[in-house]
Amino acid sequence: MNAAAASETNNVEASPAALLENPAARILSRRHRLRWWEALPWILGIVFYFAFPDYLGFGAELLVTILFALSLDLALGYAGIITLGHAAFFGAGAYTVGMLAYYSVWSEPITSLALAAVAAAVIGALSGLVLLRTKGLTLLMLTLCTMALLEQAANMAHDYTGGFDGLPSLAIAPVFGVFEFNPLYADTQYLYALGVLLVCFGFVRTLVYSAFGQSLTGIRENVLRMHAIGSPVRRRLVICYTISAAIAGVAGGLWAQTNAYVNLSTLGLDRAATVLIVLILGGYGRLYGAFVGAVVYLALEHFLAQLYPTAWQLGLGLLLVVIALFARNGILGLGEALWRRCRDALSRRKRAGSAAS
Amino acid sequence: MTEIRLETRALSRYFGALMAVQGIDFKLDAGARHALIGPNGAGKTTFINLLTGVLPASDGRILLKGRDITGKAQAERVKLGIARTFQINRLFRGLTVLENVCMSVAERVGAAGSMLYPAGRRTDIIDESMQLLQTLKLAADAGHRVSELPYGRQRLVELAITIGLKPEVLLLDEPAAGVPSAESHIILDAIERLPEDIAVLIIEHDMDVVFRFAKRVTVMVSGAIFAEGTPREIEANSQVRAVYLGQAGQRSGESADGG
Numbered sequence: 001m002n003a004a005a006a007s008e009t010n011n012v013e014a015s016p017a018a019l020l021e022n023p024a025a026r027i028l029s030r031r032h033r034l035r036w037w038e039a040l041p042w043i044l045g046i047v048f049y050f051a052f053p054d055y056l057g058f059g060a061e062l063l064v065t066i067l068f069a070l071s072l073d074l075a076l077g078y079a080g081i082i083t084l085g086h087a088a089f090f091g092a093g094a095y096t097v098g099m100l101a102y103y104s105v106w107s108e109p110i111t112s113l114a115l116a117a118v119a120a121a122v123i124g125a126l127s128g129l130v131l132l133r134t135k136g137l138t139l140l141m142l143t144l145c146t147m148a149l150l151e152q153a154a155n156m157a158h159d160y161t162g163g164f165d166g167l168p169s170l171a172i173a174p175v176f177g178v179f180e181f182n183p184l185y186a187d188t189q190y191l192y193a194l195g196v197l198l199v200c201f202g203f204v205r206t207l208v209y210s211a212f213g214q215s216l217t218g219i220r221e222n223v224l225r226m227h228a229i230g231s232p233v234r235r236r237l238v239i240c241y242t243i244s245a246a247i248a249g250v251a252g253g254l255w256a257q258t259n260a261y262v263n264l265s266t267l268g269l270d271r272a273a274t275v276l277i278v279l280i281l282g283g284y285g286r287l288y289g290a291f292v293g294a295v296v297y298l299a300l301e302h303f304l305a306q307l308y309p310t311a312w313q314l315g316l317g318l319l320l321v322v323i324a325l326f327a328r329n330g331i332l333g334l335g336e337a338l339w340r341r342c343r344d345a346l347s348r349r350k351r352a353g354s355a356a357s
Numbered sequence: 358m359t360e361i362r363l364e365t366r367a368l369s370r371y372f373g374a375l376m377a378v379q380g381i382d383f384k385l386d387a388g389a390r391h392a393l394i395g396p397n398g399a400g401k402t403t404f405i406n407l408l409t410g411v412l413p414a415s416d417g418r419i420l421l422k423g424r425d426i427t428g429k430a431q432a433e434r435v436k437l438g439i440a441r442t443f444q445i446n447r448l449f450r451g452l453t454v455l456e457n458v459c460m461s462v463a464e465r466v467g468a469a470g471s472m473l474y475p476a477g478r479r480t481d482i483i484d485e486s487m488q489l490l491q492t493l494k495l496a497a498d499a500g501h502r503v504s505e506l507p508y509g510r511q512r513l514v515e516l517a518i519t520i521g522l523k524p525e526v527l528l529l530d531e532p533a534a535g536v537p538s539a540e541s542h543i544i545l546d547a548i549e550r551l552p553e554d555i556a557v558l559i560i561e562h563d564m565d566v567v568f569r570f571a572k573r574v575t576v577m578v579s580g581a582i583f584a585e586g587t588p589r590e591i592e593a594n595s596q597v598r599a600v601y602l603g604q605a606g607q608r609s610g611e612s613a614d615g616g
Contacts, residue, residue, distance in 0.1 A: 024455045024500030025483050032475035211463045211479065212472040218460045221449035228409070228447065229461040229522055230435030231469060 032209035041291050045194050049187070056186035060258040062298050063193040064251055069278045069290035070197075070204055071247035076276075077285030078208060079240045080220030082136065084272055085143030086248055088127075088150045089120040091267030093249030095154060095161060096120075098262030101170040102162075108173050109181075113196065113253045120249020121242050123150070128241035132234060135223075144269070151267040166263025170256065181260065189258040196254055200247055205287060207243070216240055220285075277316075281323060283330025292331050359386040360422070362556040363408065363439070363526045368417035370400075370407055377403045379580045380417070385526060389556045392571035392588075394564075396600065400580040401560045402444060405528050409441050410434045421526070440524035442515050444531045444560075448503045454514055455499040458486040461521035486521065493517050493547050509540035516547055527551070529559040533566065545570065568592070576600075 048059055068090055075081040093116035100106040100115065127146045131139060154161045161167065174180040179188045207213050218226050219233055226233050256262045265271060274297070282293020300319065304312035327334035363385040370378040378400045385391055393401050406412040408419060410431035419427045421437055429437070449457050462482050463469045476482075490496045493513050498506060503514055516532060532548060533541040545566060551557060561567050567574060567588065574591040576584040584597050591597055 022455075022487055022496060022499050024453055025487050027500065028453075028455055028459065028483055029477040029480055032477045206475070207472055209475050209477065210472050211468045211474070211476040211482075212470060214456070214460065214463065214476050215469040217452065218449055221451050222447055225443075225447040225449065225518070226460075227411075227431045228435065228441060228443070229464045229518065230432045231464050232432055236470075 041288070042194075042198065049190060049194075053187070056190040057258075058298070058302070060186055060189040060193045061255075062294055063190070063197050064255045064258065065275070065278060065294040065298060066290050067193075067197050067200055067254065068248055068251035068275050069282070069294055070201060070287070071244045071251060072275050072279050073284055073287065073290050074204055074207070074216075074247065075241055075244035076279065077289070078213060078220065079216040079237060081132070081237060081241060081244075082140050083143040084140050084269075084276065085145070085147035086244075086275060087267055087269070087272035088143075088147035089124055089245040089248035090252035090255070090271060090275075091147075091150060091154065091264075092120040092123050092245075093117065093252030093254075094256040094262045094266040095252075096249070097253035097256040098167045098170055099160065101172055101256075102167040104171075107171060109175050109192065109257055112172075112257070113250050116249045116253030117246040118249075120252070121246035124245025124248075125238060125242040128238045128245075132237045132241060144272075147267065147269070147272060151264060154264060154267055162263070164264060166261055168261045170260045170262070172257050172260065181257065183260060186258070193254055193258055196250065200250060201287075204247065208287060212236070212239075217285075277320060279330075281320070281330055283332035283334075286329075286332055289330050289332050296331060359388060361385070361420075362387050362389070362422060363558075364420040364423075365408070366418045366420070368404075368407060368419060369415050370403055370412060371415045376580050378407060381582055383575065383582070385556045385558055387525075387556055388553055389558070390570055390572045391556075391558045392567040392574045393558060393560045393577060394562070394567060394574060394591075395577035395583070399577040401577055402530060403580075404577070405441060405530055405558075405560065408528060409439055435522060435524075438525035439528065440519045440522040440526070441528040442519050442530055442532055444534055446508075446511050446515050448511060448514055448518070450504040451502065453500055453502055454490065454495060454506070454517075455483070455486055457503055457514055458489055458517050458521050459483060461518045462486050462489075465522050489517055489521055492550065493520075494543065507540075509536040509543065512536050512544055513547065516544065520551070524555060526556045527558070529557065529561075531560050531562065533561075533563065541566075 045063075049056065052059065068086075071089070072083070072086050075083060075086070096116040096119040097112045100112055106112060106115070131142045131146065134142060155163055158164070172181050175188060175192050179192070181188050215226070215231055215236055218231065219236060223233060252266055255266065278293040278297045279289060280293070281296055282289035282291065297316070300316055301312065304315045308315070323330060329336070361384050365381050365383045368378060368381045368383070369376070381404065393404070395401055403412065407414050410429060410433075414427055417427075418425055421434070421439065424437075426434055426437060449460060452460075459476075459482055460469075462485050463476070463479070466482065468476075468479055468482060487496065487499065490499050493516065495510065495513055495517060498510060503511060506514070512532060512535070519527065529548065533544045536544060548557070548559070548570065559570060561570075571588055574586060574588050575582055576591060576597050578600055583600065584591060584594055586594070
């Protein structure tokens with residue numbers, strides 16, 4: 001058999017025998033299917049709603065952080081685009097929602113988020129067209145510069161953006177015209193954020209398991225080879241960066257809606273660095289790293305700040321050092337490695353047991 | 358009369374004052390089995406890089422089936438039918454062997470731009486990739502990460518990715534370089550089983566391989582074509598023997614960095 005003969009089988013019904021026999025092909029053809037444990041985050045999300053009614057504001061912040069980290073995972077974890085300026089898109093989304101609501105132009109929450117996504121996507125596409133010609137440290141610095149430029153622009157245009165003080169007390173219309181955002185009880189905010197996260201996560205998950213998503217992994221793994229197999233690498237990267245920016249914009253818009261204000265903190269290096277830490281903590285390039293990282297980071301921040309209000313970041317720093325030294329793939333990667341080791345040990349013991357008997 | 362697949366006219370590439378490739382007129386017919394040999398630094402790999410668009414030409418033209426592709430980007434040339442392997446593996450090391458091949462097959466059939474359809478449902482792509490692995494006797498390794506494979510098997514994956522593109526012109530840059538001689542026959546067998554119609558250009562240092570595989574041989578020296586002919590003619594050419602084959606005793610000690 002040769003490659004010419006293989007061309008004869010280039011249709012969907014072609015001999016499924018070879019395909020089903022090989023476990024590698026089976027894994028590949030089933031990878032996109034939902035697994036039972038993928039329901040866990042959402043079940044926990046609902047449980048949280050009933051178990052901690054006093055912490056729903058914190059919960060909404062957590063969900064926004066997850067969404068933001070998820071957007072970064074698409075660019076950094078999958079396509080390998082090294083960026084330290086992702087808050088540029090978060091801020092663009094936040095200011096879009098904020099300014100529209102503050103000047104009473106538009107306050108319907110869901111369409112506002114769509115507009116936030118568009119605004120962030122435009123900035124992502126324009127900057128991506130320029131930035132993604134570079135890589136490595138240059139790319140890192142340029143993403144940082146883009147964010148700094150936006151931050152300064154927002155600072156200087158204080159007639160429109162409120163400058164350093166931001167835009168306070170945004171009046172956001174009720175979700176579906178029914179569920180009002182109550183600043184004292186954040187249950188609408190929480191469930192709304194959970195819904196938005198679910199929709200965005202579904203989209204990112206679909207994207208990651210598509211052939212497009214696979215090609216992003218290819219670009220991360222070996223960009224020179226991708227060129228050599230005829231992949232339009234630059235276009236793929238710009239599309240990925242734009243989508244990632246749009247989702248970061250949704251996260252920013254959501255932040256503005258749930259907090260009912262915007263300020264320069266949405267555009268700052270602090271936020272960009274935090275989301276990077278969250279993703280590295282959880283594990284990048286694996287979808288659920290954003291969830292684990294955000295939960296661990298915010299929980300630590302919460303409890304450490306209560307224990308040591310002045311030096312809580314020390315604990316976080318130490319944890320990061322440990323992660324960087326011993327768990328390059330983050331908490332999820334560590335968990336996976338442990339799970340694999342346990343399973344191997346179990347099967348070895350089983351084999352030894354059956355051999356002995 | 359066979360069709361000319363690939364042709365260069367006065368193709369040149371300068372690096373500053375260094376004439377890496379100068380004024381090469383070269384033709385590759387459909388079904389060609391052509392070897393490119395020459396001492397290290399002769400410009401063989403630079404020539405391949407010019408053909409595939411990794412480097413822009415300083416001068417001259419490249420024609421693919423009569424069509425000028427000199428200004429085309431690397432990815433466009435791949436779509437038009439030129440594919441290559443690399444002297445040093447360029448693989449998706451963190452992915453499985455099957456995923457590596459699926460990557461190029463998906464790119465060739467134009468599926469890789471689709472964003473909302475699960476890649477796993479394109480069983481046609483997975484199936485074709487598996488069959489390709491079977492022909493290269495790699496099916497048993499399909500589920501292994503490339504980085505876990507011995508180097509010889511990795512060289513086969515390098516070849517598989519390229520064959521998955523179904524090229525009309527295939528450029529092989531020392532396909533067996535770095536492979537222990539006990540395993541190199543696997544790669545050579547695979548090359549011999551390539552569809553006959555493909556035009557193949559192979560850079561190779563091992564003369565046994567060249568004489569076994571090639572129907573025509575081009576000798577490059579200092580960036581220019583020094584001689585061209587059948588393997589027998591090249592072997593009999595005393596000048597070639599002087600500049601190149603004469604070094605046969607030292608050949609085994611050469612590094613594999615081509616040039």
